[in-house]
Amino acid sequence: MKLWEKSESVDKKIDLFTVGNDRKYDSVIAQYDCKASIAHIKMLNKINLLKDKEALKLIKELKKIEELSKSKDFIVEEEFEDIHSKIEFVLTDKLGSLGKKIHAGRSRNDQVLVAICLYLKNEIGEITELTKQLFDLLIRKAKKHKDDFMPGYTHFQIAMPSSFGMWFSAYAECLIDDIILINASEKIVDQNPLGSAAGYGSSFPIDRIQTTKELSFSDLKYNSMAAQMSRGKIEKITLSSIGSLASTLSKLSMDICLYMSQEFNFVSFPDNLTTGSSIMPHKKNPDVFELIRGKCNLIQSMQHQITLLTNNLPGGYHRDMQLTKGVIIEAIKEIKSCLEIFIFSLNKIIIKKNILEDKKYDYAFSVNTLNKWVAEGMPFRDAYEKMKDNIAKGKFSPNRDLNHSHLGSIGNLSLENIENKMYKFLNGLS
Numbered sequence: 001m002k003l004w005e006k007s008e009s010v011d012k013k014i015d016l017f018t019v020g021n022d023r024k025y026d027s028v029i030a031q032y033d034c035k036a037s038i039a040h041i042k043m044l045n046k047i048n049l050l051k052d053k054e055a056l057k058l059i060k061e062l063k064k065i066e067e068l069s070k071s072k073d074f075i076v077e078e079e080f081e082d083i084h085s086k087i088e089f090v091l092t093d094k095l096g097s098l099g100k101k102i103h104a105g106r107s108r109n110d111q112v113l114v115a116i117c118l119y120l121k122n123e124i125g126e127i128t129e130l131t132k133q134l135f136d137l138l139i140r141k142a143k144k145h146k147d148d149f150m151p152g153y154t155h156f157q158i159a160m161p162s163s164f165g166m167w168f169s170a171y172a173e174c175l176i177d178d179i180i181l182i183n184a185s186e187k188i189v190d191q192n193p194l195g196s197a198a199g200y201g202s203s204f205p206i207d208r209i210q211t212t213k214e215l216s217f218s219d220l221k222y223n224s225m226a227a228q229m230s231r232g233k234i235e236k237i238t239l240s241s242i243g244s245l246a247s248t249l250s251k252l253s254m255d256i257c258l259y260m261s262q263e264f265n266f267v268s269f270p271d272n273l274t275t276g277s278s279i280m281p282h283k284k285n286p287d288v289f290e291l292i293r294g295k296c297n298l299i300q301s302m303q304h305q306i307t308l309l310t311n312n313l314p315g316g317y318h319r320d321m322q323l324t325k326g327v328i329i330e331a332i333k334e335i336k337s338c339l340e341i342f343i344f345s346l347n348k349i350i351i352k353k354n355i356l357e358d359k360k361y362d363y364a365f366s367v368n369t370l371n372k373w374v375a376e377g378m379p380f381r382d383a384y385e386k387m388k389d390n391i392a393k394g395k396f397s398p399n400r401d402l403n404h405s406h407l408g409s410i411g412n413l414s415l416e417n418i419e420n421k422m423y424k425f426l427n428g429l430s
Helices: 010-017 022-044 051-070 082-105 108-144 164-189 208-214 224-229 233-262 285-308 317-348 358-376 381-390 407-409 412-429
Strands: 149-154 157-164
Touching: 010 208, 010 412, 022 051, 022 108, 022 208, 022 317, 051 082, 051 233, 082 108, 108 164, 108 224, 108 317, 108 412, 149 164, 157 164, 157 358, 164 233, 164 412, 233 285, 233 317, 285 317, 358 381
Parallel strands: none
Antiparallel strands: 149 157
Protein backbone atom coordinates (compact mmCIF):
# COMPACT_ATOMS: atom_id res chain seq x y z
CA MET A 1 0.00 0.00 0.00
CA LYS A 2 1.21 3.50 -0.91
CA LEU A 3 -0.41 6.78 0.02
CA TRP A 4 0.40 8.04 -3.48
CA GLU A 5 -0.64 4.88 -5.39
CA LYS A 6 -1.08 5.44 -9.15
CA SER A 7 -3.36 3.53 -11.51
CA GLU A 8 -0.43 1.46 -12.76
CA SER A 9 1.80 -0.38 -10.28
CA VAL A 10 5.41 0.71 -9.97
CA ASP A 11 8.03 -1.81 -11.09
CA LYS A 12 9.26 -3.92 -8.15
CA LYS A 13 12.89 -2.86 -8.70
CA ILE A 14 11.88 0.81 -8.49
CA ASP A 15 9.83 0.04 -5.41
CA LEU A 16 12.71 -1.68 -3.59
CA PHE A 17 15.16 1.06 -4.50
CA THR A 18 12.95 3.99 -3.50
CA VAL A 19 11.82 2.48 -0.20
CA GLY A 20 15.40 1.67 0.80
CA ASN A 21 15.77 1.36 4.59
CA ASP A 22 12.67 3.39 5.38
CA ARG A 23 10.79 0.48 6.95
CA LYS A 24 13.65 -0.10 9.40
CA TYR A 25 13.94 3.53 10.46
CA ASP A 26 10.20 4.18 10.43
CA SER A 27 9.76 1.80 13.35
CA VAL A 28 11.73 4.36 15.39
CA ILE A 29 9.37 7.22 14.59
CA ALA A 30 6.09 5.23 14.56
CA GLN A 31 4.93 6.41 17.99
CA TYR A 32 5.54 10.03 17.00
CA ASP A 33 3.49 9.65 13.82
CA CYS A 34 0.66 8.37 16.02
CA LYS A 35 0.96 11.37 18.36
CA ALA A 36 0.90 13.78 15.43
CA SER A 37 -2.05 11.97 13.85
CA ILE A 38 -4.02 12.22 17.09
CA ALA A 39 -3.36 15.97 17.22
CA HIS A 40 -4.35 16.26 13.56
CA ILE A 41 -7.61 14.35 14.17
CA LYS A 42 -8.53 16.61 17.08
CA MET A 43 -7.96 19.61 14.83
CA LEU A 44 -10.05 18.10 12.00
CA ASN A 45 -12.81 17.54 14.55
CA LYS A 46 -12.63 21.16 15.63
CA ILE A 47 -13.05 22.42 12.03
CA ASN A 48 -15.90 19.94 11.44
CA LEU A 49 -14.14 17.64 8.98
CA LEU A 50 -14.60 14.85 11.52
CA LYS A 51 -17.53 14.26 13.83
CA ASP A 52 -17.01 13.78 17.57
CA LYS A 53 -17.67 10.03 17.48
CA GLU A 54 -15.44 9.59 14.45
CA ALA A 55 -12.56 11.41 16.14
CA LEU A 56 -12.94 9.34 19.31
CA LYS A 57 -12.85 6.05 17.36
CA LEU A 58 -9.76 7.08 15.40
CA ILE A 59 -7.93 8.31 18.49
CA LYS A 60 -8.71 5.09 20.38
CA GLU A 61 -7.19 2.96 17.61
CA LEU A 62 -4.16 5.24 17.22
CA LYS A 63 -3.41 5.01 20.93
CA LYS A 64 -3.36 1.21 20.59
CA ILE A 65 -0.93 1.47 17.68
CA GLU A 66 1.22 3.95 19.63
CA GLU A 67 1.55 1.50 22.53
CA LEU A 68 2.39 -1.32 20.15
CA SER A 69 5.07 0.80 18.45
CA LYS A 70 6.73 1.56 21.80
CA SER A 71 7.11 -2.15 22.48
CA LYS A 72 8.62 -2.79 19.02
CA ASP A 73 5.69 -5.05 18.12
CA PHE A 74 4.41 -2.85 15.31
CA ILE A 75 6.15 -4.06 12.15
CA VAL A 76 6.09 -2.45 8.71
CA GLU A 77 5.74 -5.39 6.33
CA GLU A 78 7.03 -5.38 2.76
CA GLU A 79 3.63 -4.65 1.26
CA PHE A 80 3.71 -1.22 2.92
CA GLU A 81 5.97 1.56 1.73
CA ASP A 82 6.41 3.16 5.14
CA ILE A 83 4.94 3.55 8.61
CA HIS A 84 2.41 6.13 7.45
CA SER A 85 0.94 3.74 4.90
CA LYS A 86 0.80 0.95 7.51
CA ILE A 87 -0.97 3.08 10.12
CA GLU A 88 -3.58 4.29 7.65
CA PHE A 89 -4.13 0.69 6.50
CA VAL A 90 -4.67 -0.52 10.09
CA LEU A 91 -7.16 2.28 10.76
CA THR A 92 -9.04 1.51 7.54
CA ASP A 93 -8.99 -2.21 8.27
CA LYS A 94 -10.43 -1.59 11.76
CA LEU A 95 -12.78 1.31 11.04
CA GLY A 96 -13.58 1.04 7.33
CA SER A 97 -13.81 4.22 5.28
CA LEU A 98 -13.40 6.30 8.45
CA GLY A 99 -9.70 5.44 8.41
CA LYS A 100 -9.38 7.11 5.03
CA LYS A 101 -10.46 10.48 6.41
CA ILE A 102 -7.38 11.24 8.51
CA HIS A 103 -5.21 12.42 5.59
CA ALA A 104 -7.32 15.50 4.88
CA GLY A 105 -5.26 18.67 5.18
CA ARG A 106 -1.85 17.04 5.37
CA SER A 107 0.78 15.34 3.21
CA ARG A 108 3.13 12.48 3.86
CA ASN A 109 5.86 15.12 3.78
CA ASP A 110 4.65 16.99 6.84
CA GLN A 111 3.81 13.68 8.53
CA VAL A 112 7.47 12.68 8.28
CA LEU A 113 8.68 16.11 9.29
CA VAL A 114 6.53 16.45 12.40
CA ALA A 115 7.35 12.88 13.48
CA ILE A 116 11.08 13.61 13.13
CA CYS A 117 10.73 16.86 15.09
CA LEU A 118 8.91 15.07 17.91
CA TYR A 119 11.49 12.27 17.85
CA LEU A 120 14.38 14.73 17.98
CA LYS A 121 12.81 16.67 20.85
CA ASN A 122 12.53 13.48 22.87
CA GLU A 123 16.02 12.24 22.00
CA ILE A 124 17.65 15.59 22.70
CA GLY A 125 16.07 15.41 26.16
CA GLU A 126 17.54 11.94 26.74
CA ILE A 127 20.97 12.98 25.46
CA THR A 128 20.88 16.00 27.77
CA GLU A 129 20.04 13.80 30.76
CA LEU A 130 22.90 11.39 29.96
CA THR A 131 25.29 14.34 29.49
CA LYS A 132 24.22 15.67 32.89
CA GLN A 133 24.94 12.28 34.46
CA LEU A 134 28.43 12.26 32.92
CA PHE A 135 28.97 15.87 34.05
CA ASP A 136 27.97 15.00 37.62
CA LEU A 137 30.30 11.99 37.60
CA LEU A 138 33.23 14.10 36.37
CA ILE A 139 32.58 16.71 39.07
CA ARG A 140 32.45 14.00 41.77
CA LYS A 141 35.76 12.60 40.51
CA ALA A 142 37.26 16.11 40.40
CA LYS A 143 36.31 16.74 44.04
CA LYS A 144 37.64 13.37 45.13
CA HIS A 145 40.95 13.71 43.27
CA LYS A 146 41.64 17.45 43.37
CA ASP A 147 44.77 16.84 45.45
CA ASP A 148 46.03 13.88 43.40
CA PHE A 149 48.68 15.46 41.22
CA MET A 150 49.83 14.58 37.73
CA PRO A 151 52.04 16.22 35.10
CA GLY A 152 50.50 18.49 32.50
CA TYR A 153 51.74 18.21 28.92
CA THR A 154 52.11 20.50 25.92
CA HIS A 155 53.45 19.16 22.61
CA PHE A 156 53.63 15.74 24.39
CA GLN A 157 56.40 17.27 26.52
CA ILE A 158 56.27 17.57 30.30
CA ALA A 159 55.02 21.08 31.07
CA MET A 160 53.74 21.96 34.57
CA PRO A 161 52.10 20.24 37.54
CA SER A 162 48.41 19.55 37.16
CA SER A 163 45.96 17.32 38.98
CA PHE A 164 43.29 14.75 38.30
CA GLY A 165 40.85 17.27 39.73
CA MET A 166 41.82 19.72 37.01
CA TRP A 167 41.63 17.00 34.36
CA PHE A 168 38.18 15.74 35.34
CA SER A 169 36.69 19.21 35.81
CA ALA A 170 38.15 20.44 32.51
CA TYR A 171 36.08 17.87 30.64
CA ALA A 172 33.08 18.63 32.84
CA GLU A 173 33.25 22.28 31.80
CA CYS A 174 33.69 21.30 28.14
CA LEU A 175 30.36 19.47 28.42
CA ILE A 176 28.73 22.81 29.24
CA ASP A 177 29.69 24.13 25.80
CA ASP A 178 28.11 21.03 24.30
CA ILE A 179 24.91 21.60 26.30
CA ILE A 180 24.74 25.20 25.00
CA LEU A 181 24.78 23.87 21.43
CA ILE A 182 22.25 21.15 22.29
CA ASN A 183 20.01 23.89 23.75
CA ALA A 184 20.23 25.77 20.46
CA SER A 185 19.38 22.72 18.36
CA GLU A 186 16.41 21.94 20.62
CA LYS A 187 14.99 25.42 20.08
CA ILE A 188 15.18 25.00 16.30
CA VAL A 189 13.60 21.53 16.40
CA ASP A 190 10.85 22.79 18.72
CA GLN A 191 8.78 24.38 15.90
CA ASN A 192 5.65 22.65 14.62
CA PRO A 193 5.68 21.94 10.84
CA LEU A 194 2.33 20.07 10.82
CA GLY A 195 -0.13 21.66 8.42
CA SER A 196 2.48 22.64 5.86
CA ALA A 197 1.27 19.66 3.78
CA ALA A 198 3.46 19.27 0.68
CA GLY A 199 5.04 22.62 1.43
CA TYR A 200 2.29 24.89 0.15
CA GLY A 201 -0.32 24.61 2.87
CA SER A 202 -3.94 23.49 2.55
CA SER A 203 -7.20 25.06 1.36
CA PHE A 204 -8.91 23.57 4.43
CA PRO A 205 -9.28 26.02 7.36
CA ILE A 206 -6.80 24.02 9.47
CA ASP A 207 -5.84 25.31 12.92
CA ARG A 208 -2.07 25.01 13.23
CA ILE A 209 -2.04 26.83 16.57
CA GLN A 210 -4.17 24.07 18.05
CA THR A 211 -1.86 21.28 16.83
CA THR A 212 1.14 23.25 18.08
CA LYS A 213 -0.33 23.34 21.59
CA GLU A 214 -1.53 19.75 21.38
CA LEU A 215 1.96 18.50 20.51
CA SER A 216 3.69 20.76 23.09
CA PHE A 217 5.76 22.66 20.54
CA SER A 218 6.88 26.06 21.79
CA ASP A 219 6.19 27.64 18.38
CA LEU A 220 5.33 26.74 14.79
CA LYS A 221 6.87 27.21 11.40
CA TYR A 222 4.53 29.88 10.05
CA ASN A 223 5.48 29.74 6.40
CA SER A 224 4.54 26.32 5.02
CA MET A 225 7.37 26.33 2.49
CA ALA A 226 9.87 27.26 5.24
CA ALA A 227 8.55 24.27 7.20
CA GLN A 228 9.33 21.92 4.32
CA MET A 229 12.75 23.49 3.79
CA SER A 230 13.62 22.72 7.41
CA ARG A 231 13.87 19.03 6.44
CA GLY A 232 17.58 18.29 6.39
CA LYS A 233 18.35 21.51 8.25
CA ILE A 234 17.01 20.30 11.60
CA GLU A 235 18.96 17.06 11.21
CA LYS A 236 22.15 18.94 10.33
CA ILE A 237 21.84 21.36 13.26
CA THR A 238 21.11 18.52 15.68
CA LEU A 239 24.08 16.59 14.34
CA SER A 240 26.26 19.65 14.81
CA SER A 241 25.45 19.77 18.52
CA ILE A 242 25.81 16.00 18.88
CA GLY A 243 29.12 16.26 17.01
CA SER A 244 30.41 18.77 19.55
CA LEU A 245 29.53 16.38 22.36
CA ALA A 246 31.15 13.53 20.44
CA SER A 247 34.33 15.60 20.11
CA THR A 248 34.52 15.99 23.90
CA LEU A 249 33.99 12.26 24.47
CA SER A 250 36.56 11.38 21.80
CA LYS A 251 39.24 13.62 23.33
CA LEU A 252 38.63 12.28 26.84
CA SER A 253 38.77 8.72 25.47
CA MET A 254 42.11 9.49 23.83
CA ASP A 255 43.48 10.81 27.14
CA ILE A 256 42.37 7.63 28.89
CA CYS A 257 43.94 5.39 26.24
CA LEU A 258 47.19 7.34 26.54
CA TYR A 259 47.18 7.42 30.35
CA MET A 260 46.52 3.66 30.52
CA SER A 261 49.70 2.87 28.57
CA GLN A 262 52.71 1.56 30.53
CA GLU A 263 54.72 4.63 29.48
CA PHE A 264 52.28 6.95 31.26
CA ASN A 265 50.62 4.59 33.76
CA PHE A 266 48.43 7.31 35.29
CA VAL A 267 45.13 5.40 35.35
CA SER A 268 43.84 1.85 35.18
CA PHE A 269 40.55 -0.05 35.28
CA PRO A 270 39.41 -3.34 36.81
CA ASP A 271 40.18 -6.37 34.67
CA ASN A 272 36.52 -6.92 33.84
CA LEU A 273 36.44 -3.58 32.00
CA THR A 274 39.42 -4.31 29.77
CA THR A 275 39.96 -6.85 27.00
CA GLY A 276 42.84 -9.17 26.16
CA SER A 277 44.90 -10.38 23.24
CA SER A 278 44.58 -13.67 21.38
CA ILE A 279 48.36 -14.29 21.62
CA MET A 280 49.66 -11.92 24.35
CA PRO A 281 48.29 -12.99 27.76
CA HIS A 282 49.56 -9.88 29.56
CA LYS A 283 47.43 -7.42 27.57
CA LYS A 284 44.73 -5.27 29.19
CA ASN A 285 43.38 -3.26 26.29
CA PRO A 286 41.21 -0.12 26.57
CA ASP A 287 38.87 -1.33 23.81
CA VAL A 288 35.84 0.47 25.26
CA PHE A 289 37.54 3.86 25.02
CA GLU A 290 39.07 3.11 21.62
CA LEU A 291 35.60 2.29 20.31
CA ILE A 292 34.10 5.39 21.90
CA ARG A 293 36.85 7.42 20.22
CA GLY A 294 36.18 5.79 16.85
CA LYS A 295 32.39 5.98 17.07
CA CYS A 296 32.50 9.62 18.18
CA ASN A 297 34.80 10.53 15.30
CA LEU A 298 32.35 8.92 12.88
CA ILE A 299 29.47 10.81 14.52
CA GLN A 300 31.29 14.07 13.81
CA SER A 301 31.35 13.18 10.11
CA MET A 302 27.59 12.72 9.91
CA GLN A 303 26.83 16.44 9.86
CA HIS A 304 28.89 16.62 6.67
CA GLN A 305 26.89 13.77 5.15
CA ILE A 306 23.70 15.81 5.57
CA THR A 307 25.46 18.90 4.20
CA LEU A 308 26.56 17.05 1.08
CA LEU A 309 23.11 15.51 0.72
CA THR A 310 21.15 18.78 0.88
CA ASN A 311 23.58 21.54 -0.04
CA ASN A 312 22.47 22.20 -3.62
CA LEU A 313 18.78 21.35 -3.34
CA PRO A 314 16.30 24.09 -4.32
CA GLY A 315 13.24 24.96 -2.23
CA GLY A 316 10.48 22.40 -1.77
CA TYR A 317 10.62 18.69 -1.04
CA HIS A 318 12.96 16.29 -2.87
CA ARG A 319 13.34 12.54 -2.37
CA ASP A 320 17.01 13.02 -1.45
CA MET A 321 15.71 14.12 1.96
CA GLN A 322 14.55 10.58 2.70
CA LEU A 323 18.23 9.68 3.20
CA THR A 324 18.63 12.07 6.14
CA LYS A 325 16.45 9.86 8.34
CA GLY A 326 18.90 6.99 8.73
CA VAL A 327 21.86 9.29 9.36
CA ILE A 328 20.26 11.13 12.28
CA ILE A 329 18.75 8.00 13.83
CA GLU A 330 22.07 6.13 13.72
CA ALA A 331 23.96 9.12 15.15
CA ILE A 332 21.56 9.44 18.08
CA LYS A 333 21.72 5.72 18.79
CA GLU A 334 25.53 5.80 18.82
CA ILE A 335 25.97 8.93 20.96
CA LYS A 336 23.56 7.59 23.59
CA SER A 337 25.41 4.26 23.60
CA CYS A 338 28.76 6.06 24.04
CA LEU A 339 27.44 8.20 26.90
CA GLU A 340 25.96 5.20 28.69
CA ILE A 341 29.14 3.09 28.49
CA PHE A 342 31.30 6.10 29.42
CA ILE A 343 29.28 6.68 32.60
CA PHE A 344 29.46 2.97 33.45
CA SER A 345 33.22 2.66 32.84
CA LEU A 346 34.55 5.98 34.10
CA ASN A 347 32.87 5.39 37.45
CA LYS A 348 35.41 2.58 38.02
CA ILE A 349 38.60 4.41 37.03
CA ILE A 350 41.62 3.85 39.30
CA ILE A 351 43.97 6.81 39.81
CA LYS A 352 47.68 6.31 40.43
CA LYS A 353 48.99 8.23 43.45
CA ASN A 354 52.23 10.21 43.87
CA ILE A 355 53.02 10.36 40.16
CA LEU A 356 55.06 13.56 40.42
CA GLU A 357 57.56 12.01 42.84
CA ASP A 358 59.23 10.36 39.82
CA LYS A 359 62.46 12.27 38.98
CA LYS A 360 61.56 12.48 35.29
CA TYR A 361 58.97 15.09 36.26
CA ASP A 362 61.48 17.37 38.04
CA TYR A 363 61.37 20.08 35.37
CA ALA A 364 57.60 20.36 35.71
CA PHE A 365 58.35 22.41 38.85
CA SER A 366 60.66 24.96 37.17
CA VAL A 367 57.91 27.52 36.59
CA ASN A 368 56.88 27.34 40.27
CA THR A 369 60.39 28.34 41.36
CA LEU A 370 60.62 30.98 38.61
CA ASN A 371 57.34 32.54 39.75
CA LYS A 372 58.57 32.52 43.36
CA TRP A 373 61.55 34.63 42.30
CA VAL A 374 59.25 37.02 40.45
CA ALA A 375 57.02 37.32 43.54
CA GLU A 376 60.14 38.26 45.53
CA GLY A 377 60.83 41.16 43.13
CA MET A 378 62.99 39.77 40.33
CA PRO A 379 61.88 40.88 36.81
CA PHE A 380 60.23 38.01 34.98
CA ARG A 381 62.67 38.03 32.09
CA ASP A 382 65.65 37.87 34.50
CA ALA A 383 64.01 35.04 36.43
CA TYR A 384 63.37 33.16 33.19
CA GLU A 385 67.02 33.51 32.10
CA LYS A 386 68.26 32.46 35.53
CA MET A 387 66.09 29.33 35.48
CA LYS A 388 67.15 28.50 31.93
CA ASP A 389 70.81 28.81 32.97
CA ASN A 390 70.29 26.64 36.07
CA ILE A 391 68.65 23.91 33.98
CA ALA A 392 71.42 24.03 31.35
CA LYS A 393 74.12 23.71 34.05
CA GLY A 394 72.31 20.95 35.95
CA LYS A 395 71.81 23.20 39.01
CA PHE A 396 68.02 23.02 39.11
CA SER A 397 66.55 21.42 42.21
CA PRO A 398 62.73 21.14 42.17
CA ASN A 399 60.58 22.49 44.98
CA ARG A 400 57.72 19.99 45.13
CA ASP A 401 55.48 22.20 47.26
CA LEU A 402 52.31 22.09 45.17
CA ASN A 403 50.42 24.76 47.08
CA HIS A 404 50.66 27.22 44.19
CA SER A 405 48.13 29.65 42.76
CA HIS A 406 47.98 28.11 39.29
CA LEU A 407 46.40 25.02 40.85
CA GLY A 408 43.71 27.17 42.47
CA SER A 409 41.48 26.67 39.42
CA ILE A 410 40.61 23.22 40.79
CA GLY A 411 39.63 24.51 44.22
CA ASN A 412 36.15 24.20 45.70
CA LEU A 413 35.09 27.65 44.46
CA SER A 414 35.96 26.76 40.88
CA LEU A 415 34.14 23.43 41.00
CA GLU A 416 31.08 25.12 42.49
CA ASN A 417 31.17 27.71 39.71
CA ILE A 418 31.37 25.00 37.05
CA GLU A 419 28.38 23.22 38.58
CA ASN A 420 26.33 26.43 38.73
CA LYS A 421 27.24 27.21 35.13
CA MET A 422 26.03 23.81 33.93
CA TYR A 423 22.72 23.99 35.75
CA LYS A 424 22.08 27.46 34.42
CA PHE A 425 22.16 26.09 30.88
CA LEU A 426 20.25 22.94 31.81
CA ASN A 427 17.48 25.19 33.10
CA GLY A 428 17.66 27.12 29.85
CA LEU A 429 16.80 23.90 28.02
CA SER A 430 13.75 23.22 30.17
